[in-house]
């Protein structure tokens with residue numbers, strides 16, 4: 001069981017109030033501190049990581065490990081700047097993190113939304129990639145899920161996310177690379193989400209399976225419910241309640257309407273989550 005966990009959100013869509021120089025951007029990055037170990041979960045889109053760390057007196061050179069939730073630019077865009085500060089650093093991700101990812105919308109040019117640099121360039125800056133689909137305990141009590149099984153039919157809806165094949169054709173991207181971090185805290189299981197492209201409930205089910213515990217104590221991060229129907233939101237609230245969640249802090253790609261629904265359902269257990277939100281577990 002982990003004690004003394006500190007999670008600081010370094011990059012998020014919203015700046016806090018008062019901001020004191022901490023900026024918002026479309027992206028997510030959370031610094032996880034356990035004892036003297038520092039793990040960075042995602043790196044934001046590249047505009048605010050260094051700025052916010054400096055404002056908050058956080059020394060990015062001391063980061064021991066980086067975990068990427070998936071390959072989208074809003075989670076990986078700060079990686080190059082970060083490596084220039086950290087030097088050689090292990091980076092944990094799924095092998096599909098380097099897929100050539102796109103957002104396709106009718107009547108618009110395909111938009112590149114993948115990791116902005118080739119693997120070799122990041123390696124030349126010191127990234128030591130550990131690419132695997134399997135769950136791994138990267139520190140005692142800190143598990144990265146790897147690829148998350150998609151078992152919930154309610155979460156299988158088609159989106160507008162694609163990847164480009166070497167022959168130039170596009171294929172639907174279900175984001176197999178999407179993964180979460182599970183912390184085995186003394187109060188219970190804490191799940192950190194990047195975008196939850198695998199589905200919020202799929203992710204929590206897998207966290208529950210990997211820990212062998214039916215309850216989830218806390219869940220912080222992007223819940224990707226921005227386009228969710230009322231039916232999907234009803235289902236999500238019902239399933240979330242079944243995990244007996246005590247702290248729910250959605251952010252990033254959760255969406256305004258979904259956040260309102262979750263706030264109504266969780267009230268005092270719902271926490272506002274912006275850049276410079278700090279979660280502490282003793």
Ligand SMILES: [Fe+2]
Nearest residue numbers: 070072195197
């Ligand atoms: Fe994403």
Ligand SMILES: [Fe+2]
Nearest residue numbers: 072074195253
């Ligand atoms: Fe995202």
